[in-house]
Amino acid sequence: MKNFSYFLSHSVYMISIMQTKQDNSSKKYIDLPLYVQIKHKILLALEQGLWKSGDLIPSESDLATTYEVSQGTIRKALDELVQQQLLIRRQGSGTFVATHQEEQSKYRFLHLANSAGVIEDSQNKILLCTHQKAPKIVYVSFKMQAEDIFVHIRRLMSFNGKPIVFEDIWLPCPLFGDISLELLASWSGSMYGLFESHFGVHMTHAEERIHAVLPSDMAAEYLGIDALVPVLDVFRVAYTYGDRPVEVRQAQYITTEHHYFNRIG
Amino acid sequence: MKNFSYFLSHSVYMISIMQTKQDNSSKKYIDLPLYVQIKHKILLALEQGLWKSGDLIPSESDLATTYEVSQGTIRKALDELVQQQLLIRRQGSGTFVATHQEEQSKYRFLHLANSAGVIEDSQNKILLCTHQKAPKIVYVSFKMQAEDIFVHIRRLMSFNGKPIVFEDIWLPCPLFGDISLELLASWSGSMYGLFESHFGVHMTHAEERIHAVLPSDMAAEYLGIDALVPVLDVFRVAYTYGDRPVEVRQAQYITTEHHYFNRIG
DNA sequence: CAGTGGTCTAGACCACTTC
DNA sequence: AAGTGGTCTAGACCACTGC
Numbered sequence: 001m002k003n004f005s006y007f008l009s010h011s012v013y014m015i016s017i018m019q020t021k022q023d024n025s026s027k028k029y030i031d032l033p034l035y036v037q038i039k040h041k042i043l044l045a046l047e048q049g050l051w052k053s054g055d056l057i058p059s060e061s062d063l064a065t066t067y068e069v070s071q072g073t074i075r076k077a078l079d080e081l082v083q084q085q086l087l088i089r090r091q092g093s094g095t096f097v098a099t100h101q102e103e104q105s106k107y108r109f110l111h112l113a114n115s116a117g118v119i120e121d122s123q124n125k126i127l128l129c130t131h132q133k134a135p136k137i138v139y140v141s142f143k144m145q146a147e148d149i150f151v152h153i154r155r156l157m158s159f160n161g162k163p164i165v166f167e168d169i170w171l172p173c174p175l176f177g178d179i180s181l182e183l184l185a186s187w188s189g190s191m192y193g194l195f196e197s198h199f200g201v202h203m204t205h206a207e208e209r210i211h212a213v214l215p216s217d218m219a220a221e222y223l224g225i226d227a228l229v230p231v232l233d234v235f236r237v238a239y240t241y242g243d244r245p246v247e248v249r250q251a252q253y254i255t256t257e258h259h260y261f262n263r264i265g
Numbered sequence: 266m267k268n269f270s271y272f273l274s275h276s277v278y279m280i281s282i283m284q285t286k287q288d289n290s291s292k293k294y295i296d297l298p299l300y301v302q303i304k305h306k307i308l309l310a311l312e313q314g315l316w317k318s319g320d321l322i323p324s325e326s327d328l329a330t331t332y333e334v335s336q337g338t339i340r341k342a343l344d345e346l347v348q349q350q351l352l353i354r355r356q357g358s359g360t361f362v363a364t365h366q367e368e369q370s371k372y373r374f375l376h377l378a379n380s381a382g383v384i385e386d387s388q389n390k391i392l393l394c395t396h397q398k399a400p401k402i403v404y405v406s407f408k409m410q411a412e413d414i415f416v417h418i419r420r421l422m423s424f425n426g427k428p429i430v431f432e433d434i435w436l437p438c439p440l441f442g443d444i445s446l447e448l449l450a451s452w453s454g455s456m457y458g459l460f461e462s463h464f465g466v467h468m469t470h471a472e473e474r475i476h477a478v479l480p481s482d483m484a485a486e487y488l489g490i491d492a493l494v495p496v497l498d499v500f501r502v503a504y505t506y507g508d509r510p511v512e513v514r515q516a517q518y519i520t521t522e523h524h525y526f527n528r529i530g
Numbered sequence: 531c532a533g534t535g536g537t538c539t540a541g542a543c544c545a546c547t548t549c
Numbered sequence: 550a551a552g553t554g555g556t557c558t559a560g561a562c563c564a565c566t567g568c
Contacts, residue, residue: 029564034538059554084530091546091547211520213477213495228493255476260476261473262527263470264374264472298555337557340535355534356536357533358567359533359566
């Protein structure tokens with residue numbers, strides 16, 4: 001145990017502590033708060049893949065002893081990570097690394113609902129899975145070069161049998177090199193669930209930019225709409241731990257019977 | 266318009282606390298946790314306008330003594346309210362009711378940026394401010410009737426001198442009855458700042474539904490675009506404390522040089 | 531300097547899950 | 550029964566603000 005305990009004053013006992021532990025008593029709070037430091041350490045473990053999606057992490061009291069802080073401090077660090085949806089707590093069981101395998105997070109990134117405000121189940125069809133160069137907007141988002149090769153996936157999502165979303169997905173080869181159409185076609189869960197279980201890449205957050213446009217020729221064809229029907233263009237960059245961009249996708253949504261929803265607050 | 270001193274509202278609050286205080290010692294954790302109960306009580310005070318936007322609320326230790334709990338429990342309740350942006354903490358000064366008057370919250374509800382990802386300052390022009398019946402989508406959102414009268418505001422927002430957003434805003438008369446074009450035109454801050462300072466209505470959150478559409482004739486005219494240029498249709502319902510809907514607006518955004526942005530995570 | 535929020539501790543007990 | 554997260558307390562001290 002550490003402890004700049006306030007009550008232990010000038011005793012021989014204290015000397016033995018100071019031999020094994022640096023003297024914090026003179027430099028309090030000049031660094032970041034302890035719980036922030038611990039949060040960073042846990043984040044580092046997640047970034048480096050020490051703990052993988054779905055893993056049980058050490059208990060709060062274990063972490064408290066290893067980091068030499070109180071359980072309350074550990075708790076505060078975990079609180080923020082749980083809040084960022086990087087960890088999940090289960091009372092009685094433990095604290096786990098968040099995963100996209102659960103049903104609840106299936107549509108966490110797809111903000112599409114029907115006129116009734118209901119999020120429907122989708123039927124997905126993979127149209128394409130190749131390795132090739134990418135448009136400028138893509139490789140710039142990854143801070144890579146025009147010559148670099150990416151995985152390119154094209155997909156059609158349908159709701160109630162009607163095609164609604166046509167999208168192009170781009171992934172950096174180093175991470176997703178051996179992905180294939182067969183693998184994608186055989187996978188029944190969410191795409192981010194697949195990325196996680198097969199490539200160890202967990203998406204933590206994303207940024208979307210939305211425009212109203214006329215559909216591309218190809219989108220109009222696959223979506224079965226007239227070239228003059230406005231569609232929602234959704235450009236997404238998705239990130240993993242440490243704000244590393246690991247996916248770019250450009251989708252076009254038909255919004256005659258659906259809408260993009262967003263909560264502000 | 267504010268300034269009931271918080272001491273007054275606080276003492277009223279105290280009475281209600283003393284009345285509802287019960288013996289916790291025999292029945293632990295069978296009700297909601299203490300900090301949740303306290304959070305609800307504070308929320309109630311906000312809903313009822315006991316504490317108004319910008320007001321200083323009692324200190325954590327004051328609240329702790331009035332609620333007969335520890336400071337840590339008060340802190341946990343406040344933590345969540347701060348997180349919801351209903352309260353703001355200022356170290357050394359105190360805890361305040363959140364307000365839309367601050368510069369930082371000026372564009373909290375407007376998710377519009379230019380191609381560079383920069384949120385620009387807008388120039389606003391009020392085109393209309395009348396009292397009249399509203400479309401079905403509006404009165405249904407308020408759970409009111411077709412015959413009911415609403416305030417109807419029409420506004421044009423420009424960025425760098427170019428009109429980009431055309432919007433119709435609907436407000437329930439009981440709350441905003443004496444709003445006028447003169448008042449709106451003379452106000453230089455954000456619209457939610459005006460609602461707050463002149464009508465005591467603080468927007469806490471909103472929900473938006475977004476479609477890609479062709480512009481209405483009127484929108485096309487005011488925005489100076491061709492009737493065949495797709496625009497983003499943003500339908501918003503904004504809420505105040507207690508999830509009460511207090512504003513509906515339908516806007517059309519030109520997205521050729523701007524985009525709607527959203528963070529998922 | 532007094533008062534406020536911010537951090538941290540040590541310890542107690544409750545509620546839940548698992549064996 | 551053992552172990553885990555969830556709640557709560559009492560008290561200490563730090564960092565900041567305003568008078």
